[in-house]
Amino acid sequence: MSKEMSPDVIEADETVRVRFTINGRKVACQVAPRDTLVDCLRNQLELTGTHAGCEMGACGACLVLLEGQAVHACLMFAVQADGARIETIEGLSESxxxxxxxxxxxxxxxxxxxxxxxxxxxxxxxxxxxxxxxxxxxxxxxxxxxxxxxxxxxxxxxxxxxxxxxxxxxxxxxxxxxxx
Missing domain, CATH: 1.10.150.120 ([2Fe-2S]-binding domain)
Structure with missing residues (x-):
């Protein structure tokens, strides 16, 4: 018997397209639902100023501004930031x-x-x-x-x-x- 999946259910091996405005530039990425924002920033967008330290939100090394508020990018899935305006240390430095x-x-x-x-x-x-x-x-x-x-x-x-x-x-x- 085959299981029919609901259209809002994502298979574990699927990726999702997310879009952000990062440092004033619109970008799109394909991410696994479990990918953190810090991993997306570092590994896909090569914004390596955002560091993955404790990966528990305790050290602050992963801080970015999301809609103007500091958030721990290690505690946030990249899909949660879909459509958001994000500023990283690179963007704040360049501006x-x-x-x-x-x-x-x-x-x-x-x-x-x-x-x-x-x-x-x-x-x-x-x-x-x-x-x-x-x-x-x-x-x-x-x-x-x-x-x-x-x-x-x-x-x-x-x-x-x-x-x-x-x-x-x-x-x-x-x-x-x-x-x-």
Whole structure:
């Protein structure tokens, strides 16, 4: 007796076509339903700045922005991101939106081996897009999902704090007129 499969059931050996907008570019991939987003990014799209660390969502090495929010790409199936707008560390670097963070991380030696740095930068970028001038405690809280084995975090917090201060100084203060 043959089993008739429902049209929404996918066989284990089948692949599914997914489409994303990654770093401003529309892409399509064929993925197995069990492929994680981090695997798709690294293996199919060669966006290797997103790292597969613990593969349990605890280290933050796999962070990407999905619709502007940081998500663990190791905990998400690629099919779950179908149709989404995704930004990786490569896209944020190329656009220059984290150039000041990268420069300050470098200046303050806030990176060692570099494995965790992309995730740290994603977390810092998300924090600074939500809070103009976060406290050092808020910075530490934002980094609590990122694990680094090489640093003591102090230089990382210093770098993010310095960038927050520079951005605040560069933007017009609330209630004041902009210079003409």
């Amino acid at each position: 220059g939106s984290i150039g000041d963070l990268q420069a300050e991380f470098h200046r303050r030696n806030a990176l060692q081996c570099g494995f965790c740095t992309p995730g740290m930068l994603i977390s810092a970028h998300e924090l600074l897009s939500q809070a103009n001038r976060p406290s050092r405690l808020e910075i530490r809280d934002a980094l609590s999902g990122n694990y680094c084995r090489c640093t003591g975090y102090e230089a990382i917090v210093d770098a993010i704090d310095a960038v927050a201060g520079m951005r605040m100084a560069a933007s017009p203060h609330e209630g004041e007129d902009e210079p003409s």
